[in-house]
Amino acid sequence: MTETAIVTLVGRPNAGKSSLFNAVTGAHAKVGNFPGVTVDVLEAQVPISESEAVRFVDLPGVYTVEGDTDPESDEGHARRFLEELTHHQTPAVIAQVLDATQLELGLRLTLELRRRGLPLLVLATQHDALIAQGFELDATGLSEALGVPVVATSAREATVRARVLEVTAEAARLKAVPPTDSIDVEALAKRVLQPRVDAKEAFARVRARTERLDAVLLHPLLGPVFFLAFMTALFAAVFFIAEPVTGLIDVLNQALGARIEGALGTGWVSSLLVDGVLGGAGTVLAFLPQIVILTVALELIDASGYLARGTFLVDRLLRFAGLGGRSFVPLLSAHACAVPAISSARIIRDPGQRLRTILVLPLMTCSARIPTYGLLITTFFAAKSVWFRGGLFVALYFAGLGFGLIASLVLGRTVKRTSQPLPLVLELPPYRVPQVAVVARVGWRAATRFVRDVGSVILIAAVVLWALLTVPGPSAGTPPPEATPRVVAMYGSLAASVGRALEPVTTPAGFDWRLNVGLIGSLGARELMVGTLGVIFGIEDTGDDPAPLADRLRDARRADGTTAYGMATALSLMVFFVLACQCISTLAAVRRETRSWRWPLFVFVYTYGAAWVLSVVVYQLASAAGL
Amino acid sequence: MRSPTPVCWTRGPPQRYTRGAVTSLDALPLHTPALVAALHLEPREATWLRAVGLVEGCSVTVLRRAPWSGPLHVRVAERTELAIDRALALHVEVSPITGARP
Numbered sequence: 001m002t003e004t005a006i007v008t009l010v011g012r013p014n015a016g017k018s019s020l021f022n023a024v025t026g027a028h029a030k031v032g033n034f035p036g037v038t039v040d041v042l043e044a045q046v047p048i049s050e051s052e053a054v055r056f057v058d059l060p061g062v063y064t065v066e067g068d069t070d071p072e073s074d075e076g077h078a079r080r081f082l083e084e085l086t087h088h089q090t091p092a093v094i095a096q097v098l099d100a101t102q103l104e105l106g107l108r109l110t111l112e113l114r115r116r117g118l119p120l121l122v123l124a125t126q127h128d129a130l131i132a133q134g135f136e137l138d139a140t141g142l143s144e145a146l147g148v149p150v151v152a153t154s155a156r157e158a159t160v161r162a163r164v165l166e167v168t169a170e171a172a173r174l175k176a177v178p179p180t181d182s183i184d185v186e187a188l189a190k191r192v193l194q195p196r197v198d199a200k201e202a203f204a205r206v207r208a209r210t211e212r213l214d215a216v217l218l219h220p221l222l223g224p225v226f227f228l229a230f231m232t233a234l235f236a237a238v239f240f241i242a243e244p245v246t247g248l249i250d251v252l253n254q255a256l257g258a259r260i261e262g263a264l265g266t267g268w269v270s271s272l273l274v275d276g277v278l279g280g281a282g283t284v285l286a287f288l289p290q291i292v293i294l295t296v297a298l299e300l301i302d303a304s305g306y307l308a309r310g311t312f313l314v315d316r317l318l319r320f321a322g323l324g325g326r327s328f329v330p331l332l333s334a335h336a337c338a339v340p341a342i343s344s345a346r347i348i349r350d351p352g353q354r355l356r357t358i359l360v361l362p363l364m365t366c367s368a369r370i371p372t373y374g375l376l377i378t379t380f381f382a383a384k385s386v387w388f389r390g391g392l393f394v395a396l397y398f399a400g401l402g403f404g405l406i407a408s409l410v411l412g413r414t415v416k417r418t419s420q421p422l423p424l425v426l427e428l429p430p431y432r433v434p435q436v437a438v439v440a441r442v443g444w445r446a447a448t449r450f451v452r453d454v455g456s457v458i459l460i461a462a463v464v465l466w467a468l469l470t471v472p473g474p475s476a477g478t479p480p481p482e483a484t485p486r487v488v489a490m491y492g493s494l495a496a497s498v499g500r501a502l503e504p505v506t507t508p509a510g511f512d513w514r515l516n517v518g519l520i521g522s523l524g525a526r527e528l529m530v531g532t533l534g535v536i537f538g539i540e541d542t543g544d545d546p547a548p549l550a551d552r553l554r555d556a557r558r559a560d561g562t563t564a565y566g567m568a569t570a571l572s573l574m575v576f577f578v579l580a581c582q583c584i585s586t587l588a589a590v591r592r593e594t595r596s597w598r599w600p601l602f603v604f605v606y607t608y609g610a611a612w613v614l615s616v617v618v619y620q621l622a623s624a625a626g627l
Numbered sequence: 628m629r630s631p632t633p634v635c636w637t638r639g640p641p642q643r644y645t646r647g648a649v650t651s652l653d654a655l656p657l658h659t660p661a662l663v664a665a666l667h668l669e670p671r672e673a674t675w676l677r678a679v680g681l682v683e684g685c686s687v688t689v690l691r692r693a694p695w696s697g698p699l700h701v702r703v704a705e706r707t708e709l710a711i712d713r714a715l716a717l718h719v720e721v722s723p724i725t726g727a728r729p
Contacts, residue, residue, distance in 0.1 A: 063679050064674070064675070064678035066674075101706065102680075102707060105679075105680045105707060108677075108678065109678075214690075214691075214700075218691060218700060220691075220693070220694040311710065312698060312700060313693065313697075315693065315697050315698050315712075316695045316697035316698075325698065325710065422672075423672075423711075423712030423714050423715035424698050424710060424711065424712040424715075425675065425676060425679050425709060425710070425712065425715065426698075426709065426710040427679065427707065427709055428700065428708040428709060428710055429708075
């Protein structure tokens with residue numbers, strides 16, 4: 001299929017760019033990386049005829065592409081991208097996504113984009129919101145004044161895809177507008193915005209709704225209380241809603257394991273399938289619902305306009321910690337995954353705040369930690385009430401956030417000092433009802449990505465670990481009494497030897513060789529911890545039916561026959577997971593954003609160092625308290 | 628990444644003030660409409676502020692102040708709402724609209 005044009009969507013933040021991109025490209029978007037431009041952008045090829053297609057590219061939201069912009073900010077990246085486009089072989093077109101309810105501001109960017117020397121078209125979105133405010137956009141008048149095609153539309157409109165494709169089909173034939181004439185944007189906006197009969201009442205109605213919500217959500221006392229309650233409820237929901245679903249998947253896993261053992265016996269093929277594949281990858285798959293719930297909730301917060309309100313509320317607190325209001329967006333999105341959050345730190349204009357944010361983002365509780373937290377809580381705190389378990393789960397989230405703020409405070413006063421940080425200026429968009437299709441797509445993308453990871457990286461790692469637990473190592477450990485030959489072989493395996501070699505360092509934190517193997521297995525990706533433990537304790541399980549991993553962990557014994565793990569071990573391991581940056585992708589993202597190996601190395605050393613020290617402290621204190 | 632070199636973005640009076648008909652945005656009483664008279668900022672910051680929507684001559688109203696010296700919530704040109712750092716608002720000179728009702 002011939003690519004006739006590259007259509008790059010450019011617009012101010014909250015202009016509705018992502019919704020429009022989703023509406024036009026459907027589910028085919030993928031993260032692309034343009035040669036010569038160090039920015040990840042969403043892109044998708046959309047057919048416009050049987051033999052021709054247009055490539056759509058979605059750039060981050062920007063306020064300006066001129067002026068003295070920091071090259072590492074979103075504006076700097078966008079500007080470099082547009083410069084690169086002028087040298088591209090395929091005809092390139094800028095499609096400005098302009099929020100019709102913020103016409104005058106959007107038009108300032110239009111004038112800047114006209115000066116880029118590339119063909120331009122304007123997609124005026126939020127037209128339904130504009131009508132609700134009592135106005136209509138004269139698209140023809142605006143098109144004549146600007147000398148570029150203008151489409152007034154809304155991402156919710158059924159025909160939006162067809163209308164955008166119709167105008168972009170002609171995109172390759174568009175010519176750049178010579179930016180000779182100056183335009184008074186204020187006067188132009190007034191001219192093309194035509195008030196309807198009920199304009200005043202409609203506008204007042206929309207404004208009153210926003211004001212009513214803001215009166216509560218931004219109230220000096222109620223606002224922070226609501227915000228804290230909301231975040232607590234969100235994290236608790238991840239635990240309470242997903243727990244029964246996770247349990248169900250776990251039961252299915254066990255049933256399937258029993259069937260395999262029934263059909264194949266207890267030979268090595270059966271062990272590979274039950275202990276390696278099901279015990280490793282299958283156990284991790286049970287945490288899919290929690291990850292989807294969290295991702296969808298964060299998307300809802302963003303799309304509704306509440307994210308910006310949160311920024312307003314926490315700016316002072318973050319500033320005290322050496323960050324800023326704008327750090328809030330990456331800090332929150334890191335609760336799904338730190339990798340895109342590190343890229344999103346480009347919205348922070350102050351270089352010092354941006355660097356400190358990047359350095360503490362790995363401490364936020366990403367979804368890859370959920371499987372380990374879930375397993376430890378259900379295993380070692382099963383006797384406690386469900387409210388206690390939910391509370392502990394929420395506390396782990398806030399622990400990550402708390403440690404992040406402390407780390408930033410320390411970094412700001414030691415490693416990277418700040419003189420006069422750039423001040424906060426942030427748009428507070430009107431409240432909007434999120435689009436179901438867009439939110440569903442985000443959830444679907446998170447689910448498929450997680451399943452793909454489980455089916456590839458985690459599956460391979462589980463099988464490799466299963467193999468390493470069967471290959472003999474240099475030292476033979478002491479297996480528990482009455483161990484089967486298979487367990488005896490595992491105690492003398494290569495993986496067990498490595499785990500035992502680390503015991504002098506990890507014993508003060510309560511970790512034995514089995515947990516050490518889990519920690520090594522999860523060095524590159526922390527979600528591998530549960531899978532690794534699934535393999536180890538799957539092999540150790542000598543029962544007739546495969547027992548859930550939680551039961552196996554509770555029943556685990558030391559060589560002398562005493563219970564291996566208790567609440568003290570669980571708390572110590574949780575602290576380790578809160579702090580340690582067990583994620584190669586995160587370190588690679590830090591390297592990419594800071595363009596230095598120094599900072600990813602720094603993150604690795606400081607997070608592991610802090611994790612070990614605090615794990616030892618917690619284990620010793622908890623043991624002394626008799627836990 | 629560029630090191631966080633000291634950035635100076637301010638220019639002009641560093642504290643809250645009211646002089647005759649003009650005042651700093653930070654000192655503007657809540658819900659009092661005013662016009663932006665001048666931005667006493669380095670060109671880079673002034674350009675940024677204009678790009679976001681706060682331009683000389685546009686109307687501005689302070690809707691609320693976040694607690695503990697947090698940012699201001701302001702409405703600009705009737706349609707845009709912004710969160711602005713109080714330290715920045717000190718350098719935005721505004722002129723209250725005479726006769727306007729809060």
